[in-house]
Amino acid sequence: MENWTKITMKTPLVEMDGDEMTRIIWKMIKDILLTPYVDLNTEYYDLGLEHRDATNDQVTIDSALATKKYGVAVKCATITANAERVTEYNLKEMWKSPNGTIRAILDGTVFRTPILVKGITPFIPSWTKPITIARHAYGDVYKNVEATVPAGAKAELLITKEDGSEEKILIHEYKGAGVLQGLHNLDDSIESFAHACFQYALDLKQDLWFATKDTISKKYDHRFKDIFQEIYDRDYKEKFETAGIEYFYTLIDDAVARVVRSEGGYIWACKNYDGDVMSDMVATAFGSLAMMTSVLVSPEGFYEYEAAHGTVQRHYYKHLKGGSTSTNSIATLFAWTGALRKRGELDDNQSLVDFANKLEKASIDTIENGIMTGDLASMSNLPNAKTVGTEEFLLAVRDTLETLL
The missing domain is CATH 3.40.718.10 (Isopropylmalate Dehydrogenase)
Structure with a gap:
């Protein structure tokens, strides 16, 4: 020019x-x-x-x-x-x-949002507004420790506390050979994830959904659920009400059913692996993975x-x-x-x-x-x-x- x-x-x-x-x-x-x-x-x-x-x-x-x-x-x-x-x-x-x-x-936290263009109809026709996936970006399967286990072995979870005391939890007694995986996450990181999601929802003035499988994972996933709720009640409830937007928690399988029936226009917060899979699903259903923006936002x-x-x-x-x-x-x-x-x-x-x-x-x-x-x-x-x-x-x-x- x-x-x-x-x-x-x-x-x-x-x-x-x-x-x-x-x-x-x-x-x-x-x-x-x-x-x-x-x-x-x-x-x-x-x-x-x-x-x-x-x-x-x-x-x-x-x-x-x-x-x-x-x-x-x-x-x-x-x-x-x-x-x-x-x-x-x-x-x-x-x-x-x-x-x-x-x-x-x-x-x-990774926020992924599809780019909508005229002429490309989403595979789910009711989706008229973008769905943003908020993906936790620390831990779980991406920081896993794994092993193959021979037949006859016993696998235990050993937690050695600061005072030297130990807590042992039996994972499984292997009659036949198998595999083993150890996952972890941190309260600090989950708190950062929650703050990022709530702040992003306020910026976009969009509802925020959060979904895990706390009915099965009663300690691990439940920790996510509890931290989100505590932070929401303490720091964001009034701000959300003033902005006229909603936060709610639901099971991941219920969230999938709701998403498919929805018109879009909200942020769906997921744990690390769920967010990885669901962002690909949402991108493809909107048209193409090549039409998906992605930004990692740190607290x-x-x-x-x-x-x-x-x-x-x-x-x-x-x-x-x-x-x-x-x-x-x-x-x-x-x-x-x-x-x-x-x-x-x-x-x-x-x-x-x-x-x-x-x-x-x-x-x-x-x-x-x-x-x-x-x-x-x-x-x-x-x-x-x-x-x-x-x-x-x-x-x-x-x-x-x-x-x-």
Whole structure:
């Protein structure tokens, strides 16, 4: 754009690069839609699997600590290593999920919200408003300790208290071989989760639902339920009533039934694993995982924006062979706009906020004008829907953006 003065940034944004097709898209977004308009000020961390391996995953820890320093981060999708990836990338070890590491350090809550566009009807037609999943981001199965157990063994839970006294609880006597898993969580983290959910509900002026399985898990899940209720009654009940919104607790199976029958427009708080699964379900039912925003919010006021999906491995291999791809970049693009907007808000930089808003509008307008990637074209009921390639779509967004600027 001629005569455009690039928007300056006062404070750096923490930039976490990633893997495979999303890494390719990451660079395209910066080259096509960001650097021509914004004098990008980022502190860069390469969270690509090879570099994580080379640094023994220290780069992931450093990126999370930088987020604490600067307050706002934007993250590309990353590979979580499994046995096949260890072989494929010749890794030193099976490194843990970078998202899990970052979430544990920031002790935040992940809020995931679908992006609605005209022409794509949710698979559940009654859903007319977005459903935000609030996912606890610490502990449970993501911090588990597990073992295979031989036949004839006895498994016990041993708690050694500060005074040296011990409490033993029998888990199971194994007549045949089996497996074992130990989970934990912390009151402090559950309290942070509760505060984040209540504050976010007040910000959005939306009802908050919280669901676990306390009828079966009478101590573990019940602890979550009790902490939420105590904090709500003490700190938020009056604020919720003044705002005209509601908080309620229900069983996870009851919540699923209610969600399916609802019109949307609320925040659904879930424990770590439940939130992982339910956010994928909600995203897919609204249309696509690639149309889901995701932000990690810590109680200290740190924000990390990312796409809610993976690294799009299949498209990456096609890209490596020189094939054309039509990969949806919206969730990655909205990670950038979310981070730029928050950076602008915290720095009192209205130009940056306005740019982020216009870039989001340009993205949605482009799709609603019938130009979209293959995943959306296959779902769209627009009469003029046209499938374009990965880069073509971003160039079309740029054309729309220029008219808005």
